[in-house]
Amino acid sequence: MKTHLLVLLSLLPFANLQAADSGVKRYLYLSTPDGAQTEGRSGEGILVFDIDNGHRFVRRITVPIFKEGLRGFVGNAKTHSVYYTTTSRRMGRFDLESEKIVWDRTYEAGCDRACITPDGTKIYVPTGWWYRGTDSGFLVVNAKDGELLKRIPVNVQAHNSIVSLDGKLALLGTETNLTVFRTSDDSVVRDIKGVGESGVFPFTIDSRNRFAYVCLGKHIGFDVVDLTTGGVMHRVLAGKEPIANRTHGAGLTPDETELWISDQKGQKLFIFDATVMPPKEKTHVDLSMGGHGWVTFSLDGRYAWSHTPDVFDVRTKKLVATLKDENGQSFASSKFIEVHMRNGKVVRVGDQFGLGRVHVAGNL
Numbered sequence: 001m002k003t004h005l006l007v008l009l010s011l012l013p014f015a016n017l018q019a020a021d022s023g024v025k026r027y028l029y030l031s032t033p034d035g036a037q038t039e040g041r042s043g044e045g046i047l048v049f050d051i052d053n054g055h056r057f058v059r060r061i062t063v064p065i066f067k068e069g070l071r072g073f074v075g076n077a078k079t080h081s082v083y084y085t086t087t088s089r090r091m092g093r094f095d096l097e098s099e100k101i102v103w104d105r106t107y108e109a110g111c112d113r114a115c116i117t118p119d120g121t122k123i124y125v126p127t128g129w130w131y132r133g134t135d136s137g138f139l140v141v142n143a144k145d146g147e148l149l150k151r152i153p154v155n156v157q158a159h160n161s162i163v164s165l166d167g168k169l170a171l172l173g174t175e176t177n178l179t180v181f182r183t184s185d186d187s188v189v190r191d192i193k194g195v196g197e198s199g200v201f202p203f204t205i206d207s208r209n210r211f212a213y214v215c216l217g218k219h220i221g222f223d224v225v226d227l228t229t230g231g232v233m234h235r236v237l238a239g240k241e242p243i244a245n246r247t248h249g250a251g252l253t254p255d256e257t258e259l260w261i262s263d264q265k266g267q268k269l270f271i272f273d274a275t276v277m278p279p280k281e282k283t284h285v286d287l288s289m290g291g292h293g294w295v296t297f298s299l300d301g302r303y304a305w306s307h308t309p310d311v312f313d314v315r316t317k318k319l320v321a322t323l324k325d326e327n328g329q330s331f332a333s334s335k336f337i338e339v340h341m342r343n344g345k346v347v348r349v350g351d352q353f354g355l356g357r358v359h360v361a362g363n364l
Helices: 002-020 064-068
Strands: 025-032 045-050 056-062 070-076 081-086 090-095 100-106 122-126 137-142 148-153 161-163 169-174 177-182 187-193 203-205 211-215 221-226 231-237 250-252 258-263 268-273 280-286 295-297 303-306 310-313 319-322 336-342 345-349
Touching: 025 070, 045 064, 064 081, 064 090, 070 336, 122 161, 122 169, 137 169, 161 203, 169 203, 203 250, 211 250, 211 258, 221 258, 250 295, 258 295
Parallel strands: none
Antiparallel strands: 025 045, 025 336, 045 056, 070 081, 081 090, 090 100, 122 137, 137 148, 161 169, 169 177, 177 187, 203 211, 211 221, 221 231, 250 258, 258 268, 268 280, 295 303, 303 310, 310 319, 336 345
16 A cells, blocks of 8 residues: 555656646557558558547558558657668658658668667667577667667577666567667676577566566466566466467556556456566456557556557556547557657657656656
8 A cells, every 4th residue: 555655646746747738749659550460550651649639530641661561669759750660671760840751771680679778879679580690689770860880699589679768778589588788888788598488579677677577478478587687586477277378568557556468369458466576467458459469558657558449548447549540440550659749849758668667757
């Protein structure tokens, strides 16, 4: 009870600030087509939804080059841009204010779910789950112009990546490995082996960079990894009996009280109490369709978004909106991001991953 009270009190200043800053509009930007699912596609480009107006469709930004299929969609407020990666080894920078592509490049190996440092200077790009070369790992790219700065060989099937909200660490998932880098010099802090069952699928981290929650490849569940020691602390399975599906999607609520994971085949999001260790299953919500699997949250922690058109209220676990395109068709993608704007200028950008935010100043 005491923990929950402290979390509630910590949310109040942010809630009051948001209420006072009435000039800010909050939008959800979803890219299409998703390179990893056919469900919910709607043309080529970015569909914009008004978060504070029932998640209603606002407009479409046509981006023909997206026809290749999106692999990742990471944003940065300082550069007021989103950086997209595609199935065809392409990455580019799309300016959210001018709504133009600033640069677009093709890289030799590939581009999976990339991540960017908070200062907007450096992008870490996994070479792709499909790539098993000896040089599989990270591309380090200049965010300003797309110049390749270096390649860092790590392990095969480099897939998902996260830069911590404090900007100190970059984490990369490869085949049953989770590697932690120091962003100041790109050196390896820790290479954690034996994570997951068949490969490191999506993961998330808390705001103190203590724990990573890594999806399992053969069951619905996750490994809890201690990032300070490099050990796998717990393996947690969902359901009364083990569910033999791949887990693809894990997100911490911004206040770090809950962990949500995705069972895309079973069309569910399982919800765990993250205030205890190991996290304990609480409940689940049903999804309207299958797909790639994903879950993340609005910056204020009110809404949960996934790879489906379904929008859930985090507190009540009730369905509160359904994303639909301009033709009234249900729309979905697992590559999306929250953007706050004032008078046409970007003031804040969320993250494609559901990251814990409670102990990072300015991020709750």
